[in-house]
Amino acid sequence: MNTYKWPADVNPPLAEKEPKEFIAHGDKRIDEYYWLNQRENPKVIDYLKAENAYLDTMMSGTNNLRDKLYTEMKGRIKEKDESVPYKDNGYWYYSRFEEGKQYPLYCRKKESLEAPEEIMLDQNQLAEGFKYYAIGGTAVSDNNELLAFTVDSVSRRLYGLMVKNLKTGTIYPETIPNIEGDICWAADNKTIFYVKKDLTTLLGFQIWRHELGTDPAHDVMVFEEKDNRYYIGVYRTKSKKYVSIYSNMNQVSTEYRLLDAAHPTGEFTVFEPRKENFQYSIEHFNDKFYVLTDWDAPNFRLMETPETKTSKEHWTEVIPHRNDVYISDMVVFKNHLVLGEMKDALNQLRVINQTDHKDYYITFPETVYAAFQNVNPDYNTNILRLSYTSMTTPRSIYDFNMDTQQRELKKQTEVLGGFKQEDYTAERLWATARDGARVPISVVYKKGMKKDGSNPLLLYAYGSYGYSVSPSFNSNIISLLDRGFVYAIAHVRGGQEMGRAWYDQGHLFNKKNTFFDFIDCGDFLIKENYTSTAHLYANGGSAGGLLMGGIVNYRPDLWHGVVADVPFVDVITTMSDPSIPLTTGEYKEWGNPADSAEYFYMKSYSPYDNVEKKAYPNMLITTGLHDSQVQYFEPAKWVAKMRELHTGNNKILFKINMDVGHGGASGRFDYLKDKAWQYAFFLALEGRLD
Template sequence: MQAPQAKQIPQLLETHGHQRTDNYYWMRDRDNPEVIAYLNAENEYLKTSLKTTEDFQENLFQEMKGRIKEDDESVPYFKSGYFWYVKYETGGEYPLYCRKKGSLEADEEVFLDVNLLAEGKSYYQVGGTAATSDLKTLAFAADEVGRRIYAIHFKNLETGEILSDYIPEITGNYAWAEDNQTLFYTKQNPDTLRSHQVYSHKLGTTVAEDVLIYTEKDEEFSCVVHKTKSEKFILIHSESTISSEMRFLDASNPTGLFTVLQERIPHLEYAADHYEDYFWIRTNLKAQNFKLVKAPISNPQLENWEDVIPHRDTVLLEDFDIFSDFLVVQERSNGLCKINIKPWDGTEGHSLEFDDETYTAWISTNPEFNTAILRFGYNSLVTPASTFDYNMVTKEKTLLKQQEIVGGYDATAYTSARIWATAADGKMIPISLVYKIDTFSPDGSNPLLLYAYGSYGYSMDAYFSSSRLSLLDRGFVFAIAHIRGGEDLGRGWYEDGKMLKKRNTFTDYIHCAEHLIDEKYTSSDHLYAMGGSAGGLLMGAVMNLRPDLFNGLIAAVPFVDVVTTMLDESIPLTTGEFQEWGNPKDKEFYEYMLSYSPYDNVEAKDYPNLLITSGLHDSQVQYWEPTKWVAKLRELKTDSNLLFLHTNMDAGHGGASGRFNSLKEMALEYTFLFYLEKLI
């Protein structure tokens, strides 16, 4: 089948006296039938080109689905007299939200069945649920498009009745006041989707009667509303990439006025929770890796902040949780997570110990104050997701649940490791990897998939995936490059991979790829790259810089038209990301972005085999970015390698909804790799 060829309509774009011609700018109109026809043609081209693999894709989907326990449920947590949990039933795509009163032996109450709500819909996602403190009313947010535009619905938990109250076109973020009648929620700008307003809604009234509480006017900031763990305060948290500002209100006085905790200051970030007479605040005040301070509720301004855990140059303070007798802190040191426990009585604290060489650990759901039990989560590249209860007094650790792999899983058949590559400036870059022992050959002949993200300070920890076993069992090595732009090695690791240092992200990834080849984990003939969203930008940049390094590349919902997008303040995310990428209205940033923007740097040369995915309703990376990129690659590339674009016409940034539908997209991605490796 002939590959689709998009028509060209030259569009001249001029900035700072520099001119660019974009032949595919016309693809920005999703209401244009020609755009939809082109997307459908690309989907059909992919389907036809890989038609011989259809049975394999279906078998692979069933293989991955078959490892998942269909009748499964989360570990219940106790709050307000009930045990709360989520479960799935055999054949169900969507979760059931459940509770039991007083005891796990009590009768089960299914208070929300998402399978029923999703009937007849091509996409349905519940963004969260929240009950009033008297447990009489439930609020839940639902997205029926995939663009992360939600509507709030209300349910009477005593009668099961869906109430007439209905709040459309909101962010899905909300919190109940303690009067059990007032819901605070955030609303987004309809064009940019920036969360910029906080409203209050009183049960039994119309949306037209909702009260506007706060408007975030600075276009580089967005805002969320939430409740403290103590449930004593409602917080409005305004945040940009480099600055924060919080407001607080007594949750029992929903008609009162919010008070500013600490006014925004450039480069001052903070987030607060409440305990007794203080706000407890994680902040970067004179602390690049963050520290913990406390401030009296009566006067929480900056001058009254008192250090609780001071700044440390080699330890990143990521999170904290407060109990009546303990302070629990989640930290990161040398790229690995630590959980430290500090008694309030001043006695010596201690840390949880973990055995794997590379792993992920985190503070889990702990709604109760008056308990000595800490719930935490743990997994690694070889250890399935595990939930533990830990007695902070006796130091006894109890495994409550470990992800069950249907058909069995022998962790001893696989091995994981952490190795280090050297960057151009001498920095050491960690790489986590895993493979099946009996399929590995230390001669460079193994196929290897190298995954990375490298933006926004998001640390890409080593995690377990049952679906990934389909790669490992067929001889693949899977590796994660912990490159700059993430916070894997502390805040400085992030700062060295953003703005005018963004190229470090791309060169770090290239050095990781070269190191894996040098150490004979793979070769360029068998090396595959993968990243999504901002990780898709990474894919496009490294592909332009070193196309010879890879046999194939998968870019999922990739952010690739960097300059044009960051110049357009009318589309989602742009203004809020000037402190991540820079503002191209400044000539220095314009020229720097232009030097690496994947779309602007497509050239007439050979590229690897490519699979690029997209979502028509994507609110974060607009569908036209990967679409234009593919069209330009088809126009200019000089090789005969595969180039596929798959657009989910019913979904957005996160792909298909439902528990198993997303596996079909993963089966396509894995099939692409196996096809190139001649394993089909």
């Protein structure tokens, strides 16, 4: 195998040591790089810049390859493109991109698609002068005359609320800063509800009511979340009848409050009081509510209750619990109810007739795929808009007639650059983990691939928060597939691909199963001759970056190269500091260090705390200086500690985007530059610079 010739005699930056002692439960930890959390310290900024300079030098031989990769990936995107319009309250809404532009235009047409176009927002104009610019949410008033929208121009997920008069084109002078991205209108066309964020923790903690044309200083707080383990939000029900506030402790507890949208100054009433280990979600339908709940049903069951009697004792069962099927979501229509279900790591759509209660599953042609309900704001329709994709099928939007079961393809994402679907093959494999669990793996590769162990293979996973990774199409991956790579997704425990138990077996005191599943999937792929240790690569981001940190501590010998994006790796220190964004809301995911058993279990796998003298694989670690989800200093400290203890000749590289946060660049092309860095890293390790 050819290897990339790293520049010789170039030494990486070495962070200074300033030992800081932490003591908990009689246990002492020394953090020698804690000082790197001083974002405003010039010495910290200089160190981060030195890391970027080192990266530029070490990867200088890939400059042409990165340009080529960027051009390839950008070349597959249809630059002049438009979303499939959907109808809501008399208007057809869609977004479109103009050639060469980074951001969409948000548009609508009245009643007919032949009507004149109204451009509600041109994000390209709004973003001028900003290095980052994201629109968080948009909401049109009931009279169709006003657009409320939120904007983040820093990448800290601190949004500002703005309102535009769609008749005059005027953006009103009043703005409300430091809120969540999502907002909603009441039915009076002048009242907006929004979520205020705590500027230290960045948690949404209060719901406020604003009346258009008044000083925001006079806004009224309508709800305050006292328990900082909960995330909160506000939205308008699909029926438009209610404004709803939700409080959600991830995968543990939920609570909803309702207000008649026609009376915005009224009092919110609790639907059903919160209780730990009790979750529910609601959809309004005529004179009742549908309730999706895990009450005596780990994989959830469907209930219904009268609109005027929402407490739990009035709930009656519609769809019972099943051990092998996880109900993930629901969408309500006048004559139909559609459930999203997960079975054997595949999404299914189940259609139920509201009158005769007969049901069926929508069928799809491939064995490995993902299907979801799309944008369905219209209540009085028998058409379900759904999206379908697989690892070889670009995202496809269908209108599905729920009465006749006929479907109409409205749009399939056009992939330019000579892509031919028939050139690639996808399959589903099952690896047996060390404890006997069967772990699904979704795999895609170019036809003609020989299973002789010589193929480079990139294995990806997330494995946290119950989030299920879909085997969907990614046009960027073609740049690897066409160069001989196999791409695989390990559906490890910590997600819910195999139901609620799959999540329960991958968090808190079972978190190590996530790491071991991933490692066992890597061993399985080698055993089955899809790849070998010399050609096996791994990638994960955020909580998936924690996974990367775990696997390189447990099995550094298994991977030739690893990319950890914005990785959560300093588990104990972060979870011990409630001022850090996301800490308190994550106690039920990772544990609370105030509990000694949870503290010691977290410490036993925390990547930063378990860095040892060993030969780590080649690694590229990324972060954003303004990251609000995983603070930049976690990967910065991790890199510094690995550099100190790393043995062998493999390279540890650190890439810091000084202008963005957790999600990377906001433009549709800019993020491809980051992707080109990652792919160039893998390809350089394969000796492929073409």
